Amino acid sequence: MKYSQFISPVCIFLFTLSPVILSQQPYIKRATTLCDSKNNSTSVLGYTCNGLNHTCQAYLTFRAKTPFNSVSSISTLLAVNSSHLSQINSVPENAIFETNQMVLVPVTCSCSGQYYQANTSYIVQHSDTHLLIANNTFQGLSTCQAIRAQNKIHTKNLYSGTRITVPLRCACATKNQSDDGVNYLLSYLVTWGQYVQRISSIFGVDTGRTLAANSLSEQDSNIYPFTTLLVPLRNPPSSFQVTAPQPPPPRTSGPPQSGGSSRKLIPVFVGALGGGFLALIIGGIVLCVYLGKKGQKPKPVLTTESSESVEKQIVKEENEDSLEFLESISSISQYLKDLFIAQRSMDFAAIKKKNGDVLKEINLLTKINHFNLIRLSGVCFNEGNWYLVYEYASNGSLSHWIQEKSDQKILNWDQRLQIAVDVATGLTYLHCYTSPPHIHKDLNSSNVLLDRDFRAKISNVGLARTAEGQEGLFTLTRHIVGTKGYMAPEYLANGLVSPKLDVYAFGILVLEILTGKEVSLLNEEVDMQVSEVLASDFHEEDGQVYVGKLMDPSLHGNYPEELALLLFKLIGNCLKKDPSDRPNIDDIFQSLSRILTTTRSDCVG
Template sequence: MSSLCFLFVCCFLLLYPHVLIQAQQPYIKEFNTDCVTRNTSTSVYGYACNGLNHTCQAYLTFRSNPPYNTVASISTLLNANQTQLSQLNSVSQTYTFATGQTVLVPTRCSCLGQVYQANATYVIRSGDTVFLIANDTFGGLSTCQAIETERNSKTVNIYPGSKLTVPLRCACPTQKQAADGVKYLLSYLVTWGQWVSAISDSFGVDTEMTLEANGLSEQDDMIYPFTTLLIPLSNPPSRLQTIAPPPPPSTPPPPSLLEPSPATPASDHKWVYVLVGVLGGVVLAFAIGLCVFFFKKKKVLPPVVVVPSASQSFEAVEKPWDKKLDVDEDSEFMESLSSIAQSLKVYKVEELESATQDFSPKCLLKGSVYQGTIRGELVAIKKMHGDVSNEIRMLNTIHHHNLVNLLGVCFSDGHWYLVYEFAVNGPLGDWIYYNAQGSNKLLNWMQRIQIGLDVANGLDYLHSYTTPPYVYKNLESSNVLLDGDFRAKITNFDLARSAEGQEGQFALTRHIVGTRGYMSPEYLENGLISTKLDVYGFGVLLLEIVTGKHVSDLYEKVNKNLSEVLYDVLEEENTDKNEKLTDFIDQRLRGNYPPQLAMSVVKLIDGCLDKDPSARPDMNEVSQCLSRVLTTSQAGDLSLTISVQAR
């Protein structure tokens, strides 16, 4: 019996070798350049699936090298989101990197088989070999062994023009790393003359953690060019961390160089201390005055959230405010006001009254939002009641061109005034819903897909690129604004909440707030909240964008599940006729859209509306899908765009 158990254990370990390395990944060493040797004791095929999650947000570095030296070309090569890559590196989407510059690349890492990887597609060029593709074109982000394993081809040679799947090296944090606060793993490309400690220092990571993550020790810390070194990170990387670390000093500097010159009398520095004292006094006086100012203000009202009744099928649930509390300002509230005032532009209420003609009804846009002009610039001013410090704090820490920008705040007589950038083309709903009386407002196919991509990028930023991550919770057409170029900006963040610590899990709430047509089944029925709630809401919004119909009209055609409206279209996919698809797409776009791409969008919507939250794609996958649809549309339907715009 014991021998049988021993045999079972041996077979298990042979079939699943990654269970032996639950704490770290083995460093590849120099085996990346040996395309013949099959060394399974290293990570030559990829990093083992020993992480806490089977899929996760990960990061890569890539060293620019023509023709892969622009944001667009690097994004295409590594199958990365172009918008996210430009934001991560703090550059524009048309930026060209210097040759050899380190570029941060966001990616979605998944466990495929027994190893983690993020797949890229590469079109083979004349003269390419598997070795050159892995170590030259991709710089070591893949290996010839991993590519050969992925090929699974009967042919020995690779041929120009054919497509090759290139598995990129990435990994997800282990349970031990997650317990230590590690949220991301960065696959750092090692180059000549680098060492573990210097690379770790540049990312603010303890060298010991980096050594452990790669199965290295202080005695065995040699690393090689064109290999990846896993860097454990608590926060997403930044461009400042990619600056090449300086070489170590050969000898310590002489102590005499650190001492002040005896020829300089101490009295020469007295003016420095005087200046510091004066500035310190001014700052202190300002802080005291600010506190006195705020203490004179009355306590604002706390929010009370109501649970909607069954009759409120498609109406937004309002949040009434209770009566004012007859108490003094507490210290926590005062502290929040002080921090906000120090980090945001604070307007005087007189400025806002002048900008809106004393909040004239002529300037009222919707609800309590007014159009105003401050120093010649159009702004939107939202008048609010209650404690909105959490919303302001959130908007002050997130910055993305698909999220409306908070310009400043004002607090006066128990009211908050939030000043936003102005979106001249107004809410998305004004442009997408079909009006039987006719309307001059019409979006063509590519504008609609671009808007969908903009919203997806904004949500993906909230889910994956903020600390902490956020669930938006309030997606609907009235909360998406269009600027002068018809680019989308998400607004109205009063329902957004932190998803910190959830790691894809669900949180419970008994306060169901939002617009019912957009709310996911698990939230509406059981109060479950996760980022997949936003994915469902996005599916509803994209359905409205494509069909030109309001969600309430769409619900009239189904019994319970909104995805039922897609059944007929999906069933007709493999037929020669597209009658159902023609009836499904907004009639104003009849004949002016690519049917195959439209069907891809229908499938995407179907995935977003899946009743099972775990079966829905994440917003990164949604962004990549819509990006491909938009790119293909731009490449093949340029004449189509002109005809639609001319209508």
């Protein structure tokens, strides 16, 4: 017993030291946005120089994106040999990568003081901040803390034209890892909807080894976008590993990340379309027969303005009446009975009553399926009218929350930002991942509906039109339709329609979300203040004064001023007069996602 009492503390002591002996690097978690922090407990300043060698061959990943989407541009940005980059990715030196294609980057990783890094230089652009350079330009291969520490900049702001050094996150294998057969460490850029097991499988690595390399465990294995995950490798990574088809991210995490053609998605959507169309037929039969038997129209509960239709709600009748009616219809199979019974728990559905030819609209709605687009769940034709059955958004339209604020109807900062991200996600799906691409044409706050969790869903998608012609741009000589205040100048003046039409409307929509004013109330004074914000040279002290004047007073200052300023900058880009100067919706989605991640990281911190 005495021996046990003596040995036990020693065993505990050795167990406590085991992570140090294994030289695991701590995963950065959500610390990337705490730009004033100098605490390296989560490796924000870099991976600790604790490997077997002070200099080694290491690898990074980078996702191609304009303007860094070629061998030469990525090589220049990351200060690597273009020949080596082309060889490891099995492409010629003049190759252009597809958007979001994963690119392998070989680097020489060296100790610089206490931390490993591979250095590159960067010239500060207008509106850059430490955080934007780290998370936007370099996608998380560096951190705002490391950039500040490396350059010892004494001013809060960065100024255009300044050349800075950017330390890229890399590491060398430790003695223990080397003894275990690990020869290289790869700094993998984590994106939305990913997890350690899937990343490990891409490179044929045991999940436990990847967890250990990052001081993670099965109980603590959460990883986040815009961070790096160290993957221990026996052999150099290959282009086949990063170009092999990857499963799509969860539906709620955003649009597909693959930069390939929409045709690659066809096998996935064929099954979804078949099942979805069958559900429409079944749902339509049940609804039509039910309405015919009852001899009554759906009871109107909620109405929104529309030039062609009226939105209504239908409340399920008493269970006894429904089942009695169902039993009396001998032509309906037992399968339909079971389906109807299974859906008894659904209390509400959104009904759109329409006249005329709706087959084109139905055809489109049966081909699209995304969390941020209102779903068509049934179709009925009764007494000369079409009834389109949609999913029900219990919190109504965004315009309702903007126009009728009360103590119980105030959206907080996080909700507003999530709504903006959701709308951008839905538009990205329409613009980039439907075949052919589609333009909504009438995006406004009345066409953005909120579910019970205040997640946004775009409605009236069935009226969208395809992006035809050269680069999705063509001329309409007549039939200019839309909502006043949201229509882009080139559309009003010349009838030009392109995806940038939705981008302009999105800018107005986000302006409404931030100011709490509907578009009709954004008067000349507000317009002038917005112009001042957009014209500012991103000096936070001045910009934040303007932001304070513009933001919805009901927020009571409960928002991060620097991030709000970034949003107004984004709005300014969306509202450029020349449509070619406006960003693509995919770029907008990426920027908003980073801002949302920053907001939630700050809340956790």
